[in-house]
Amino acid sequence: MFIKILEILGLKEQMPFNMSTMNREINKNEINEKLNKINSIEEFYAGTGILVTGATGFVGKALLEKLMRVCSRVAAIFILIRPKKNQTIEERFKKLIEDPIYDSVRKRDPSIFGKICPIKSDVSLPDLGLSGEDRATLRENVNIVFHVAATVRFNEPLDVAVNMNTKGTARIIKLCKELKHVISIIHVSTAYSNTNLSEIDEKVYTTSLEPSAVIDMCEKQDRKSIKQLEERILKVHPNTYTFTKNLAEQIVASNSNGLPVAIVRPSIIGASLEEPCPGWVDNIYGLTSIFLQIGKGTAKAIVGKKDAKLDVVPVDFVVDIIICAAWHITLQHDNKVKVYNCTSNAYPFRFNYHKALIYFYITAIEIQETIYKTKILTSCTKKYNPQKNQLLHLH
16 A cells, blocks of 8 residues: 555655564663653654654644654645545545645655555444554654544534544544554644533543433434434533544543643634745634635625624644644653643633724725625624624625
8 A cells, every 4th residue: 555655656666664673672761761851842752653643634744744744754644535425535645745735845845755655444333444454553653642623513413423533532532542553642632612601621521421321322313313412411511523523532532541631722723824825724614614605705794893802823833832832741650631722811812803804904905706895893892783783694
């Protein structure tokens, strides 16, 4: 499989790494000795084998780009890729690395792409859908794991979200327990995994429903019963995404005894501030979608409370936290799951300021096919007037 990928990239003659040289035991004393000599993050990653899930997503792409650009001495980066109905993993991988986000890396050191090993896998399948050969390869050669893959759809049916976000995480932890030389595991969650609480400390919170019970019900109950369970959950949690990410955190906390594990909780992830370039984003979801709809006028009116906080974090900040967390938990390993909240709460971004920025940029930048000038209404109160909003849309 790996040789076939190299042929696609024209890199067959450049073998990225020698499996036999990686296949050696890294004991605790060796790790401590290495850490004592490390003066930089780049040194920490040098010579390691890295596993990334969700590499084709927004955060995954940014993470992969920074690892290749800043930590080029890694031994190998294994990325799990799910084949799609009309795309093989070879085709998806080719499309991934041809993304303009990697242009600067490609220009500086094209050989780094030879260290990326795509592996056919599906987090939603038993045993991650891995072949025996690929699982053995990971078992012998992975030192650091970044679990980024998730379904982020807010309206995902409960059983689908549980299978991907919760059971998927359990499958990753099971694989991590098999890894012979693992030194660091990072699970990417969300700052909204505990939206039923007013303040969130850097710890894992439990829910009234245990993860195992929810998984069992989603596996064994009929569609009507699962829907009733979902309706019960949505009385406390805003959507199935945040709920299943909470369950995933509990899975990590309760099933990672002895493993060097950390959870990174980003809030709303926005376009990059600086890296790989200012303003980079690869999707039109969330805030990006709102910006676009306002700019083009497809959303005629948006109502919001002017002092409401928009907890947005640039994707490059999130990637930096993820990469540094892997180093930190290896250095500070104490058999406890560490949690890193990654938010902008210390420097709140208010909706009214957001409104001013939008108006400034849609005036400064000419957007093609603009059909209407959107009205953004702000209020000092928590009250919402749906009739007023309807009139604005009919205007």
